[in-house]
Amino acid sequence: MTQAPGVHIKGSAGFVAVSLFRNLDVTVGAGEWTCLLGVSGVGKSTILRLIAGLETGAVFDGSIETSDGASLDGRVAYMAQQDLLLPWATVLENVCLGARLRGERVDHARAKALIEDVGLTAHVAKKPHALSGGQRQRAALARTLMEGGQVILLDEPFSALDARTRADMQELAFRLLGGRTVLLVTHDPAEAARLGHRIVIMTEAGVATVAPPALAPPRPLDDAGYLAAQAALLQRLRVPA
Amino acid sequence: MTIADQAPVAPVVDEEEAARARKDRIHRVAKWTLPSLVMVLSVLAWHLYVTLNEVPHYILPGPLVVAQSIFDDWGLLWPAMLTTTRLTVLALIFAIIGGVALAVAFTQSKWAEMSFFPYAVILQVTPVIAIAPLLQIYMDSAFGAALACAWIVAFFPILSNTTIGLKSADHNLEDLFTIYGASRWQRLRYLAAPSALPFFLGGLKIAGGLALIGAVVAEFVIGRAGTGLGLASTLLEASYRFNFGRLYAALILISGMGVVIFAITSLISHLALRKWHESAMMRER
Numbered sequence: 211m212t213q214a215p216g217v218h219i220k221g222s223a224g225f226v227a228v229s230l231f232r233n234l235d236v237t238v239g240a241g242e243w244t245c246l247l248g249v250s251g252v253g254k255s256t257i258l259r260l261i262a263g264l265e266t267g268a269v270f271d272g273s274i275e276t277s278d279g280a281s282l283d284g285r286v287a288y289m290a291q292q293d294l295l296l297p298w299a300t301v302l303e304n305v306c307l308g309a310r311l312r313g314e315r316v317d318h319a320r321a322k323a324l325i326e327d328v329g330l331t332a333h334v335a336k337k338p339h340a341l342s343g344g345q346r347q348r349a350a351l352a353r354t355l356m357e358g359g360q361v362i363l364l365d366e367p368f369s370a371l372d373a374r375t376r377a378d379m380q381e382l383a384f385r386l387l388g389g390r391t392v393l394l395v396t397h398d399p400a401e402a403a404r405l406g407h408r409i410v411i412m413t414e415a416g417v418a419t420v421a422p423p424a425l426a427p428p429r430p431l432d433d434a435g436y437l438a439a440q441a442a443l444l445q446r447l448r449v450p451a
Numbered sequence: 452m453t454i455a456d457q458a459p460v461a462p463v464v465d466e467e468e469a470a471r472a473r474k475d476r477i478h479r480v481a482k483w484t485l486p487s488l489v490m491v492l493s494v495l496a497w498h499l500y501v502t503l504n505e506v507p508h509y510i511l512p513g514p515l516v517v518a519q520s521i522f523d524d525w526g527l528l529w530p531a532m533l534t535t536t537r538l539t540v541l542a543l544i545f546a547i548i549g550g551v552a553l554a555v556a557f558t559q560s561k562w563a564e565m566s567f568f569p570y571a572v573i574l575q576v577t578p579v580i581a582i583a584p585l586l587q588i589y590m591d592s593a594f595g596a597a598l599a600c601a602w603i604v605a606f607f608p609i610l611s612n613t614t615i616g617l618k619s620a621d622h623n624l625e626d627l628f629t630i631y632g633a634s635r636w637q638r639l640r641y642l643a644a645p646s647a648l649p650f651f652l653g654g655l656k657i658a659g660g661l662a663l664i665g666a667v668v669a670e671f672v673i674g675r676a677g678t679g680l681g682l683a684s685t686l687l688e689a690s691y692r693f694n695f696g697r698l699y700a701a702l703i704l705i706s707g708m709g710v711v712i713f714a715i716t717s718l719i720s721h722l723a724l725r726k727w728h729e730s731a732m733m734r735e736r
Contacts, residue, residue, distance in 0.1 A: 287630070311632070
């Protein structure tokens, strides 16, 4: 795989009468996990959708640049809170969806290997309704990996999972997405403190970069630096500076 | 470890569960036996009413007379039933083709929808019985005119349901397809069409019954001119002749056809959706 690019987004966005964010300046480091932390409704997902090239409904005045200068088209993969699996297709068909839509020859061996990586080999022929929430997100992760996109946009993909499954999924995703540029949008300070190489906090007061804990992510759940960072982040969310 | 892994039959552990299993079994049997019992009792009551009160057969024939009629007039009823069946099935097939094609056109082009949807509604709300005589004048073949009538009645639910269905794809999945750079055709084929399937099948169930109703109405109006179409014409003719045994025989065959059409469309719907759609999946409660 070629080197994953960094992404730099700056500018302002808003609706006709309401400003969503102003003077944003966020750098998503190449090959790193950047966590964008904020409460609901602050415009986090809009940033992600802007990078993904999706309709946002807001007017964006600014620029999105990559560190290698090339366009992001076709290099982005996306995972959301909803698993976004086609309910009528099997796990394998869902994982192969992107290749099928591009009219490429589907590499079934690779798809099956990725499904094995996420631990769903026994469920390869099942439809999404037969899987648990955690399994569905793992299938979505396998599909994201299958895409081979170098910039991965994660929109609260773990927020609907129970605590144990979430911790497992965070580690699995971190391991499997290693080397790619990841932008994780989350409202959970613990998630940002655990996974971010960079942590960007977004509040009504504006956007600020926060120093991450000293240990490299994913940080152990009992790490003092991680716990302190989590508390500090929550504090900043509650009382914007 | 997972819901799916635990799914295989759990052993019956306590009395409460045994009672529930017993109740389920009784329900399954009762689902068939109760309606059958009601049918037998009604026919028996009908028979007793007719024989005890000596009701003349030209007012209400008894079930035995009707059964005898079905048997004796089979040579007449069977071809008539084939004609009505052909009419209904063809009308339904054309309704599917027309309804789905128009629904696709509507969802692909707002202009097409704006231009033509009001006329689809007008076609639907104008009573077919008022259009039938006109069709009879303008079309040479009585069968063709009757087919057009039945089609008009049957196509709207398919058009309406499929249009809603094609528009109801999950918008998050729409985003995913945008990121994958899917073409318009691919969106239709891989996202909109499967999303629309449950809606289409719902429309199909309604349209199946309506196609039969349309066929019967058309036969009443068009078959009257001595063109002798199907079961409904036979029924009408029998009423003129005061042959009430045959009239009831034709009536029973028509409603039997309706039940069969409903059963077939329900089965198709069940088979198409049982693997993935909420409406058809078996859930443990």
